[in-house]
Amino acid sequence: MTFAKKILITGGAGFIGSHLVQHFVKKYPSYQIINLDKLTYAGNLENLKEIENAPNYKFAKGDITDESFIQELFDVHQFDGVIHLAAESHVDRSISDPMSFIMTNIVGTVNLLNAARKNWEGEAGKLFYHVSTDEVYGSLGAEGFFTEDTPYDPRSPYSASKASSDHLVRAYHHTYDMPILVSNCSNNYGPFQFPEKLIPLVINNIKENKPLPIYGDGKYTRDWLWVGDHVEAIDLIYHKGNVGETYNIGGNNERMNLELVHDLCDVVDEMLGRDAGSSRALIHFVKDRPGHDRRYAIDATKLKDELQWEPSVGVKEGLRRTAKWYLDQSEWLERVTSGTYRTYYEEQYSSR
Numbered sequence: 001m002t003f004a005k006k007i008l009i010t011g012g013a014g015f016i017g018s019h020l021v022q023h024f025v026k027k028y029p030s031y032q033i034i035n036l037d038k039l040t041y042a043g044n045l046e047n048l049k050e051i052e053n054a055p056n057y058k059f060a061k062g063d064i065t066d067e068s069f070i071q072e073l074f075d076v077h078q079f080d081g082v083i084h085l086a087a088e089s090h091v092d093r094s095i096s097d098p099m100s101f102i103m104t105n106i107v108g109t110v111n112l113l114n115a116a117r118k119n120w121e122g123e124a125g126k127l128f129y130h131v132s133t134d135e136v137y138g139s140l141g142a143e144g145f146f147t148e149d150t151p152y153d154p155r156s157p158y159s160a161s162k163a164s165s166d167h168l169v170r171a172y173h174h175t176y177d178m179p180i181l182v183s184n185c186s187n188n189y190g191p192f193q194f195p196e197k198l199i200p201l202v203i204n205n206i207k208e209n210k211p212l213p214i215y216g217d218g219k220y221t222r223d224w225l226w227v228g229d230h231v232e233a234i235d236l237i238y239h240k241g242n243v244g245e246t247y248n249i250g251g252n253n254e255r256m257n258l259e260l261v262h263d264l265c266d267v268v269d270e271m272l273g274r275d276a277g278s279s280r281a282l283i284h285f286v287k288d289r290p291g292h293d294r295r296y297a298i299d300a301t302k303l304k305d306e307l308q309w310e311p312s313v314g315v316k317e318g319l320r321r322t323a324k325w326y327l328d329q330s331e332w333l334e335r336v337t338s339g340t341y342r343t344y345y346e347e348q349y350s351s352r
């Protein structure tokens with residue numbers, strides 16, 4: 001079967017990656033999508049069950065830090081494009097183990113860039129799209145927004161590793177003419193997010209009557225984006241973005257953490273038929289995250305003006321959908337937290 005385009009999506013078994021892979025496989029049957037993922041604790045092929053047998057989908061288990069494996073993959077598949085999401089993504093883990101972030105997020109990205117450069121050798125019509133984070137811009141006070149021109153000021157090992165990879169992607173554009181795109185996005189939420197991140201962690205703990213840990217004073221603010229809106233933005237940018245450019249993606253949905261957790265308590269109480277406000281009693285203020293960024297907020301005007309993208313799901317509706325999904329998916333939750341889900345898939349994909 002010949003395909004109009006062959007696209008490598010890295011990190012496609014993770015939270016955002018699995019939504020993106022499903023979207024591309026279903027929406028573009030004429031493209032072949034190759035999903036490269038190491039299947040770390042955050043990667044779960046169960047998220048891709050719906051499309052795992054689609055004729056335009058292939059999975060490749062591998063590590064982006066493995067230079068010869070990556071080079072071979074490019075030689076075999078002759079990709080037209082790369083959408084790079086594979087990363088270590090959790091800030092708290094970067095504080096306890098920075099080196100794995102340096103290896104995957106920086107060295108892994110350079111490996112992919114080198115393989116693309118060698119394989120493409122200046123051919124027209126190729127594209128390397130790097131999916132990044134708003135955390136590279138640092139921390140805001142009560143006012144203001146991050147624009148594409150905000151100077152970089154990363155403050156955690158995670159954001160420093162993502163900032164470094166962004167710089168390297170742009171450096172390959174300037175130095176070697178690599179056709180690139182970068183987007184920097186705010187906090188995503190929705191189904192299939194590993195329950196170490198605030199929203200799924202809180203929903204699960206409410207359900208189980210466990211304490212809800214709030215770091216510091218709980219007045220830290222994030223700009224929440226429904227994962228499906230992020231996927232739509234990536235699709236648009238990949239197809240219509242101006243090569244060499246950066247686009248900010250945001251939800252226009254700022255919430256202080258404590259406010260967000262209150263909302264989640266109320267939604268879950270209602271769904272579980274508990275007394276209104278009862279889960280708020282589970283809130284526990286705990287020791288703050290070291291170097292915790294106070295506020296992130298995105299100005300996504302460029303994306304709106306150039307590509308007519310706007311978020312479609314508000315945080316109220318998004319939290320309801322997310323809470324419902326997690327409450328309905330007790331078995332998924334149990335499997336990803338126990339690790340037993342690996343056995344089946346690791347048997348299937350024990351070799352590349």
Ligand code: NAD
Pocket residue numbers: 010011012013014015016017036037038039040041042043044062063064065084085086087088089090104108131132133134162184185186187188189194
């Ligand atoms: P995730 O942690 O859910 O998934 C990461 C995926 O990458 C996993 O499937 C994992 O197995 C894979 N992976 C990790 N190391 C690898 C390696 N060495 N080789 C191959 N695969 C490897 O992450 P996510 O939340 O889906 O984030 C995806 C991307 O989007 C990341 O680059 C992240 O920085 C960026 N991002 C995330 C958010 C967010 O709110 N989650 C916001 C903005 C940007």
Ligand code: DAU
Pocket residue numbers: 089090091092132133134135185186187188196197198199201213214215216220221222257289296
């Ligand atoms: O802004 C985009 C980034 O958003 C992405 O690049 C990261 O990959 C993603 O993990 C996310 O980073 P955050 O650190 O903002 O997400 P997290 O869910 O870990 O935390 C959200 C906020 O909630 C943050 O202020 C820390 C706080 N928090 C988090 C946890 C896990 C708590 O108060 N208690 C918790 O238990």
